Amino acid sequence: MSEFDKLHPALQHHIVNSLGWNGLRPLQEATIQPVLDGEHAILLAPTAGGKTEAASFPVFSRMLSESWEGLSVLYICPIKALLNNLDQRLSYYGHLLGRSVALWHGDISASRKAKIVASPPDILLTTPESLEVMLVSNKVDHQQLFANVRTVIIDEVHAFAGDDRGWHLLSVLERISVLAGREIQRLGLSATVGNPDTLCDWLAGSCNARRSVINPPAENNVIPDVQVDWVGSLKNAAVVISRLHKGEKRLVFVDSRSKVEELAVELRCLGVATYISHSSLSLEERRAAEEAFSQGNDCVIVSTSTLELGIDVGDLDRVIQIDAPYTVASFLQRIGRTGRRSGSSRNCLFLATKEDAFLRALALLQLWRKGYVEPIEPPARPMHIYAQQTMALALQQKGIIAADVDQWVGRMPGFAGVTPDDRAGVISYMLGAGILHSDEGLIGIGKAGERAFGEKNFMELFSVFTTPPMVKVFWGKQELGEVHQLTFAVRDNGPALLTLGGRSWQTTYIDWPRKKAFVEPSEVRGKSQWVSDAQPLRYELCRAIADVLISDLVPEGLSSRAQGLLADLRDQYGWMESGRSTLIFDADGNAVWWNFAGKLLNSAMKDLLADEADKLIADNECMTFRHVYSAEALVRAIREILAGDAHNLAVLLDEAFVQELKFAECLSQKEIDRELGERYSVDSDFKQFSRISLAVLWVKEEA
Template structure:
């Protein structure tokens, strides 16, 4: 039946060879990780075999979950998946935080065969008093996790794994797990991670396109296969792995100049511009509109309606620009794009590949990306990232270490779900999956001792401290893994525009208070401090300000050891094999001259400035440098924080004292110090013993391997 509709409804001549390779393992009930570029057909490669399995097995009730990291992506996919389900007389539905209560009631009454949701909404169903989770979710047999790499690299991944294990307990069976991802550096590890407690006892397949012209056969691929096009554990790949495309680097020096270049280039075409901060999105959007360019904006602090209007208008237009943060990096469909433009550089090669993959989808077109760099750091990072890309290197996806705070959250959530849990049986809720197993006993004891859990006759119940800290609005705060920075909602009349940082509403200003939001300036008329609301009206001026302070988190914005070492390579003269404008080349030459005595091909440089300050230019990334500061002890100048490129040392340091003190440091590395501000960014840290909360954060702030690599390098001393 599915094959009939592929040929007759979609009018496809057939599936791609790699999609055919997914059929046998998925029909057989095995787990899988499907790897392909954006718009490579991953959704169809997963759904067509699973729909066939649903029909052949006469699955009843809500039997297939489709999990995404973004609500907008779910909304975007819903019509397509509903159409595929309709081929078999089946139905699909979306359930997330923006879905109305009336719609949720309808879903519970008339259960869809396919439910599109987020991990947070899935857990809300498990703990909700209005959802009979055993009845509603007890028929689930398979789960598709889209953009699985976006989960696995942070705490949402641990949360997802834990919720899937609890769901498997409710369903009374292993759930077939199928992950969809773009290129990653460690696919085999990512697949084993996705399998959770079933890793090693269920069949698992890695399936991806072969980048060579030869066909990929339809045999399931084992975990230890080394297919052409597959990356190895260290992120290396064959020469054909870097996708073809037109990539260029330019240096423009300011947001105003970037807007000028974008306005002049590719007129009549659809352009997607990526910025890595909401503030930069707003400033560039306003500059483009001032230059007469039809411009739309998308970022997380715009209201859902505002983003939806922008994305829909952009999808239906031709000669226009949409400026976005990483919200449009994932597979949200905004129509056929002509060009991708990157302001400065993303933080990872993987992000660049996602963004590059938004173009080149139409026959005869090529993938393309233009880097417009605003400053020296942006230029060096762009060149370094493209150097890594040219070397066929992609970051491995590594879950954050020691997620003890997520363990505490899950113990509380399971207790809320079941009402009561045996004080010796709680670990069965995750089927033995570490770290949610018996090794978490100290955390459970602390939860009981601190009043987060009550203990009575061998049973655990939600305690008064958990109700006090997390019980607001039906424990909604307990179900959100991240701490969000406080923001005020901005309204123009009754229309919600988005949200802004409260500091912009309390700073001293001369004249009217102007905000920059949705690409235009607004005058603040009234602030409701109790309800955290701000009421504005539009003004014809460009004087508005945009600002958002992120909640503190471990290592936020830190660059990796490989990327910083690539920056060093660029400063030493390495050029990525991409087009570079003459002004970018000239600026890079000046930058290399400026850093001539801070980089060294054979090792690192300790440089004494004329002021007497001493800096160690490690080019190792902030986490490795924080580890080095902790390890160096009084050799480091504790007044200076770790940067990505260097750390500050004691002003009286000499070459002799350095050599005498650092001979064995690589054998006794220390974790970084943890301050209270950083600890506050660790959600649920209050539900942990203080020493465990600090140990958790310290492990996340560290890069032991990077620090050891730096200490193994020779050191050159330079005196200015």
């Protein structure tokens, strides 16, 4: 019997006759038996690799063969745009098989949600935050709604696993499993990751069923076409894009929303049909742009990482990357958007506008060609999520005994790895702080908890990530998107000017209490602000940058301009040697330690070297010392660090790190310090770095 023949006959019929498919792709065939057997699995394939059907077809087959009733499948995505994109496709498959599919997220109306509660679909497309809302809402009988859940499909699971949303998701699944009274099959869809077995174990969590990583050989072994060019500015990048690949569909990735807007304006000024997609545009604006682009031919869509995920914008001809992403995994996601059509190949053109981004691009490509992909690393010790789950359970159960919290979520791996005493200590602290209160052993939300999280029916409890203060922007009744409130801080008394959706706007009125700004079109170009933190580079990437500078080989795919810049940079860093870091003193008593160790490790070592100079600055590539007290003492201190072990190294954690922990006020300072200390450990990086020796150079003052 073939794998295809194992599917339910009705599904086989519609795959062949309604969809017109001649067969299944390798991943789709390989997934059938494990899913039919109830295994937990990670399905690995590039973007547009058929992962959705690979998971959903055998799940539909089980649904038909085993006569599942009620809400039996949850399909979870990290972003609403991806859910919207999948809704039509999965609803069509469900329609063919006589099964229903519904969509629930923050943009869905209350009336549609009420219909879902009254008559649950077979499959519900949603987010972890919306599941949390359903669990705690007084308008939802969560016991009845989730009683029949048997399988959960998690799209882009790698996007969850690397941060606290992943722990939140697993916690919510533990609670739903308790309500359903069964172990729920977990299927994760992912692009290439460096540690798929670890990711599978993370996803399966406390479950007992067999686990599988399904990763068949790539269907297309054609070597991708990757080119790197040096353009020097965003304006020059726009000129290059306008002249290249005319008549083709081009997806341009830019790693900030403000630069997306800036590039779009430049392209439109050059007569290029340009669309925009980023997370701060309204749903209507993004959907209109993505649909227009998918139906166009000679056009460009400029996007942040939002289109890195599997949102369908039709067949693409080209991917262009302004500067460089921060991980190989992200690069693979982006290049995977191309090469879908028969006879086409994957491709990516890097247009570097800054020297550091140029080097980062070359380093990423070097790691990629060696087969390196970053491992997914869930953040350590998520006790602030345990605090959030305790409050959510108090609402869900309308009061809960402290000992029962672990009956709901204690088996979740992020919590199970912490001692019972430490978990109990979190609840004790929350009781003492008034965030929780106890009425004869029954725990509820205390007055301090209501003040901190009770606004808008405890909306702050539903998500585990923090958001900056944003203002929604309207043109008449049309919502355009949202910008940071700093956008409206102007030095003179004139109206604030901003750019949103690739167009210029002038502010006419701001309703600060409701966080709404009203605008009208403007001929004068403005600028919008969004706040995002600069990413510290991984140790492996920083070392790869050093390797690029030290090597005398010219990588493949560099334009003549890029080759010229690389030669210049190698001349500038000609003192670098393989296997060494270099401490350079200047004639003014300053020094720079070029070690390419990454910002986290440099920040940790900075704390141990703080007494050696007036001021220290830690960065990804180096550590800068202003006014060194004693050159000999600094050299000795660095060599002592390299000769020692990592037990004295810890990143100096300021208030900015604490602010990353939503619900930090629910934890004692001791617990906060311990959690952050484990999360920002540099032990592994230091073990590699300590093998590198130190060279010392002196720059003499010119006569």
